[in-house]
Amino acid sequence: MTREKRLSQLTPYLFLILPLIIYLIWVIGPMFYTFYLSLTNWDGVSTPDFIGLRNYQRLFKDPVFYISLKNNLKWILSFITIPVVAGLALAMALNRSIPGAKAFKASFYSPLVLSLVVCGLIWGWMYQPANGLINATLRAVGLGALARGWLSDKNLVMWAIIAVGIWRQVGYVMVLYLAGLQGVDPGLIDASKVDGCSGWLTFRHVIFPLLTPVTVIVVVISIIDSLRAFDLVSVMTRGGPYNSSSVLANFMYIQAFNNYKMGYGAAISVVLFLISLVFIFIYLWRVLQTEMEY
Amino acid sequence: MTTKKFFSSPWRTIGYLVLLAITILWLVPFIQAILTSVRTNDDLMRRGFFSLPTEISLQSYAEAWRRGGLEYYLPNSFIITIPSLVLTLFLSSLSAYALARFRFRGNRLLLFTYIGGMLLPFQVLMLPVFRLTDALGLYDTHWGIIAFHTAFQLGFCTFLLRNYMRTVPGEILEAARIDGCSEFRIWWQIMMPLTLPAVAALATLEFTWIFNDYLWAIVLLRSDTLKPVTAGLATLQGQYVMDWTVITSGALLATVPTVLVFIFLQRYFIEGLTLGATKG
Numbered sequence: 001m002t003r004e005k006r007l008s009q010l011t012p013y014l015f016l017i018l019p020l021i022i023y024l025i026w027v028i029g030p031m032f033y034t035f036y037l038s039l040t041n042w043d044g045v046s047t048p049d050f051i052g053l054r055n056y057q058r059l060f061k062d063p064v065f066y067i068s069l070k071n072n073l074k075w076i077l078s079f080i081t082i083p084v085v086a087g088l089a090l091a092m093a094l095n096r097s098i099p100g101a102k103a104f105k106a107s108f109y110s111p112l113v114l115s116l117v118v119c120g121l122i123w124g125w126m127y128q129p130a131n132g133l134i135n136a137t138l139r140a141v142g143l144g145a146l147a148r149g150w151l152s153d154k155n156l157v158m159w160a161i162i163a164v165g166i167w168r169q170v171g172y173v174m175v176l177y178l179a180g181l182q183g184v185d186p187g188l189i190d191a192s193k194v195d196g197c198s199g200w201l202t203f204r205h206v207i208f209p210l211l212t213p214v215t216v217i218v219v220v221i222s223i224i225d226s227l228r229a230f231d232l233v234s235v236m237t238r239g240g241p242y243n244s245s246s247v248l249a250n251f252m253y254i255q256a257f258n259n260y261k262m263g264y265g266a267a268i269s270v271v272l273f274l275i276s277l278v279f280i281f282i283y284l285w286r287v288l289q290t291e292m293e294y
Numbered sequence: 295m296t297t298k299k300f301f302s303s304p305w306r307t308i309g310y311l312v313l314l315a316i317t318i319l320w321l322v323p324f325i326q327a328i329l330t331s332v333r334t335n336d337d338l339m340r341r342g343f344f345s346l347p348t349e350i351s352l353q354s355y356a357e358a359w360r361r362g363g364l365e366y367y368l369p370n371s372f373i374i375t376i377p378s379l380v381l382t383l384f385l386s387s388l389s390a391y392a393l394a395r396f397r398f399r400g401n402r403l404l405l406f407t408y409i410g411g412m413l414l415p416f417q418v419l420m421l422p423v424f425r426l427t428d429a430l431g432l433y434d435t436h437w438g439i440i441a442f443h444t445a446f447q448l449g450f451c452t453f454l455l456r457n458y459m460r461t462v463p464g465e466i467l468e469a470a471r472i473d474g475c476s477e478f479r480i481w482w483q484i485m486m487p488l489t490l491p492a493v494a495a496l497a498t499l500e501f502t503w504i505f506n507d508y509l510w511a512i513v514l515l516r517s518d519t520l521k522p523v524t525a526g527l528a529t530l531q532g533q534y535v536m537d538w539t540v541i542t543s544g545a546l547l548a549t550v551p552t553v554l555v556f557i558f559l560q561r562y563f564i565e566g567l568t569l570g571a572t573k574g
Binding site: 008009011012013014015016018019020022023025026027028029030031033034037042044093098099104106107108109110111112113114115116117118119121122123124125126128130131132133136140167172175176178179224227228230231234235248249252253256257262265266268269270272273276279280283284287288291 | 410416446531564
């Protein structure tokens, strides 16, 4: 092999080496290291001691773990239904030339540019029991009986926080469906209209099936986002009252950084990781499928 | 369709009004925050949300800016975001070029590593990154958090740029190669200018993401004077527990940079979002 040819085979690695080293050190390495930490009693200061599976044994007996798991599940179920349906409906409504379509779209995706911290603070004020907008409105229209301590009632608090997440998510889903609709051949829609299909039937049998790839991605991303949920809970309630709004990410943070049980925190994040892994694989499988089409 | 013709159908008009109502409802959180921020807390608490304010005052903005600390939180956000953004775009354009234009063993495995990494729950990286940052002497410095953002965003940026670079016709690059251009010159002088639209979309999106990060700021920084505005707002919330006018003023001030980006670069922002999700 000539020197030049060897050199040209080396080229991709020269491009890759720097970013890859950084990625391995800060992302891939830490991922594996967490598994090790979950088998130790690390407290953040002293050297970690190996203690086997004891963190996991404790975790599976911890009631807060099950509350968090259930709350993550609520989050997932809400996220894969409400924003998906609402986002799709909005995309269908706004994917035609109606007066002010641009302003409508901008209104729905504007929450996306706010940080979750800002969303949490603004909504925290809306939910405030005495003077917040929601209770004030309920009282003003004579429905004062429905006024609640939205963030202090342990049956309502999780839903109240999820609602904020949904408010932010709808615009995102709408954007993805709008992009997907760009790829739908208008000829197919016209053809089904000619065949006498009503608007709903066209949507049900022509447009929606064509949007399946978008729907798969939207659902998978929504689930991954739900499992990442942290900022809103941290800012609005810190998981309270009595852990009733705890989610895994927040539970982990509190154990690790407030209680200095870093080994235990690592065990929680491993469980969170394993759940996410299922959906990461679905996403990768989708990518692989599109790769094959090239 | 003209506006007049559009409203000639009563059903369409009703549908339009429903949509309008929902849209306004969607904007209520913004509106109520703005209305709150220009009142005095005393007036608001005593006379309720729906009372007419006795005076319009920007006092709470001044309070949030000076005593609330936004005067240093906001600059900190830029000090963290800009270097992270530049570094991650530069590095990912290198790896994206390698993955898009070369056949070699492990190409697909690397691509999948980058994509898988971008979807990880942050908690699985938190403790090791905390430990690593500490060991490198970067805990509680801006460089520590810049290093992490740069590394973590590589996954998404590489994926997106790689997909875009694959759409560039190979003939252009081949011509340059025959002319004796080095690979690095081809990357920098031919590929990068052609990738600029994707870089612009990505930069807009990444700016918002890094700017809005809260978790890594509270994990990797401790000093109040180093915090970005997200973590700073959480502190401010604790300081002004019942003073909602200051909290909403602070929250609104914190959103000014990303809202400006959104207003002026909206097209790129939306492009970035869709490129990321649907090309996959």
